[in-house]
Amino acid sequence: MKISAGIILLTLVSLIGCATPPPYTQQTGVDSSPGRPTVYEDVNTPGRVAGIGLESQDVASMTDKMMGDMLATPILANRNVPPRVIIDSEYFRNESSSRINKNIITDRLRVNLNRASNGRMLFVGRHYADMVEKERSLKRGADGADGAPVVDRGTIKASRSTLGGDFRLGGRITTLDAVNTESGQASRTHQIIYEMVDLESGLIVWSGIYDFKKSARDNIIYR
Amino acid sequence: MIGMMKTGFTVIIAGLFMAGCATTDPCVNILQEKPLEPGIKMNSVNIIDTSLYYEMVGGTYCDGVRVAPTTEEVNSGVVTRYKISVQETQSDRTNTGTMQVWTILRNHTNFPLQVEGRTQFFDSHKTPVEEMTAWQRVQLPPKSIGTYKVQSTRRDEGMSFYIEIREGR
Numbered sequence: 444m445k446i447s448a449g450i451i452l453l454t455l456v457s458l459i460g461c462a463t464p465p466p467y468t469q470q471t472g473v474d475s476s477p478g479r480p481t482v483y484e485d486v487n488t489p490g491r492v493a494g495i496g497l498e499s500q501d502v503a504s505m506t507d508k509m510m511g512d513m514l515a516t517p518i519l520a521n522r523n524v525p526p527r528v529i530i531d532s533e534y535f536r537n538e539s540s541s542r543i544n545k546n547i548i549t550d551r552l553r554v555n556l557n558r559a560s561n562g563r564m565l566f567v568g569r570h571y572a573d574m575v576e577k578e579r580s581l582k583r584g585a586d587g588a589d590g591a592p593v594v595d596r597g598t599i600k601a602s603r604s605t606l607g608g609d610f611r612l613g614g615r616i617t618t619l620d621a622v623n624t625e626s627g628q629a630s631r632t633h634q635i636i637y638e639m640v641d642l643e644s645g646l647i648v649w650s651g652i653y654d655f656k657k658s659a660r661d662n663i664i665y666r
Numbered sequence: 667m668i669g670m671m672k673t674g675f676t677v678i679i680a681g682l683f684m685a686g687c688a689t690t691d692p693c694v695n696i697l698q699e700k701p702l703e704p705g706i707k708m709n710s711v712n713i714i715d716t717s718l719y720y721e722m723v724g725g726t727y728c729d730g731v732r733v734a735p736t737t738e739e740v741n742s743g744v745v746t747r748y749k750i751s752v753q754e755t756q757s758d759r760t761n762t763g764t765m766q767v768w769t770i771l772r773n774h775t776n777f778p779l780q781v782e783g784r785t786q787f788f789d790s791h792k793t794p795v796e797e798m799t800a801w802q803r804v805q806l807p808p809k810s811i812g813t814y815k816v817q818s819t820r821r822d823e824g825m826s827f828y829i830e831i832r833e834g835r
Contacts, residue, residue, distance in 0.1 A: 486782075487800050489835055500801065511817035515760035555671040559819035561797070563762075655803070 494663030495631040496541040497616070505653035506552045509637050511557060518648050519610065520640065528639070529568045529608040530556065539618035539633065541666045549612065567608045575605055584589075610648065613638045630658035636654045708788065708826040711752045711769050715832040718781065719748040720801050753811060755829070764819030769829055771816050773806035780805055780834030783814035790824030803834050 482489040486499040488602075514520045519528070530553040532545035555567050568575075582601075587593040619632040632654065639649040675771060712721040752773050757767040765787065773779045782801040789795045799816055806812040 503800040514819050515762050515764050515817050517761045521762040
C-alpha cells in the first residue's frame with residue numbers, strides 16, 4: 444500500500460514537471476505557435492468555409508453549363524460568318540442578397556468560351572474600349588514631333604473604326620431568402636439568368652438559367 | 667510464494683485457453699472490395715463514390731479457392747449494394763456538331779439524394795481533348811430518376827466520353 448502511494452506521488456510530480464510552457468511562449472510571453480497551414484482546395488468542390496451564398500463551385504458549374512449550351516446554339520456557334528460577341532458584367536446585374544463580384548462569372552465565361560469556341564465566335568473587348576481608343580489616338584494624332592503621331596502604326600492593318608458587336612450578354616442574379624428565427628437556420632435560393640441579345644434588333648437569341656437552393660445555420664461572411 | 671504460484675497457474679491456464687482458439691478453419695468467409703479495373707472504359711458511367719455503389723467480390727474461400735457467394739449471399743445484398751443505378755446512357759450531336767451526352771440515374775432509396783457528375787471527352791485516339799467539365803449537381807427524388815446532361819465544346823469526329831458520378835457534397 445505504501446509503495447503504491449509512493450508511485451502515484453512520483454507520477455504526479457513527474458507530470459507537473461512536464462507542464463512547463465512550450466518554448467515559443469517562454470521568451471516573449473506571446474503565443475507564436477504556428478497556426479493552421481494554408482491549404483489549396485478544388486474550386487469545383489465546396490471548401491471548408493461554405494455558407495448559403497454563391498461560391499466557387501457554383502461559378503465553375505454554371506459557367507461550364509452555359510458555355511456548353513451556347514456552343515450548341517446554331518445562331519451563336521454555327522454561322523458562316525462568326526458573330527462578334529460582347530461578354531462583360533456591364534449588363535449583368537446583381538439584384539441578390541449575395542455579395543459577389545460579377546466579373547468572376549462573366550470573365551470566366553468569356554475566357555473559357557473564347558478558348559473553346561476556336562473561332563466559331565469572336566469576342567469584342569468592350570471593357571478595354573478606352574485602352575484601344577487611347578492607342579488609336581496616339582497612332583493617328585498629331586501630338587508628336589513636327590505634328591507627327593506619337594507612335595507609329597504598328598504591324599496590324601489600320602481600320603477606320605473598331606469592331607461593333609452583334610450580340611451582348613445580359614443577365615441577372617436574384618435571390619429568395621428565408622430565415623428561421625428560432626433555430627437561426629437560413630436558406631437562400633439563387634436564380635441566375637443569362638441572355639444573349641441581338642444588338643441591332645434587341646431580340647434575345649439565347650437564354651440560360653441556373654438555380655440552386657442552399658440552407659445552413661449561416662455564420663459565413665462573404666467579402 | 668503462494669501468490670507467485672497463483673499467478674503462474676493463471677498464466678498457464680490463459681495460455682492453454684488461447685492456444686485452444688488457434689485452430690485453423692479451412693473455409694474462411696472473406697468480403698473484399700472489387701479490384702479496380704485498369705484503364706478507362708470509354709462511353710461509360712463510373713460511380714466513383716462507394717457510398718452510392720459498393721460492389722464486393724467475396725464469399726467463402728476454402729484453401730484459397732473461392733466457393734461462394736451463395737445464392738443467399740447474393741439475394742441478401744452482401745455482394746452488391748447500391749443507392750443509385752445507371753438506367754441509360756446515350757450520346758448524340760447538337761445542331762452545331764458538338765457532342766451531347768446524358769445519363770439517366772435512378773434513386774433506389776426512400777430519401778432524396780444529390781449526386782454530381784462530370785465528364786471527360788476524348789478524341790478518336792482516346793486523347794483527352796478538353797478539360798474535365800465542372801461537377802454538375804443532379805437532384806434525385808426518392809425512388810425516382812434524374813438526368814445528368816452535358817455538352818462538349820468541340821465537334822471532332824469519333825469523340826468518346828467518360829462520366830464520373832459522386833455523391834453531392
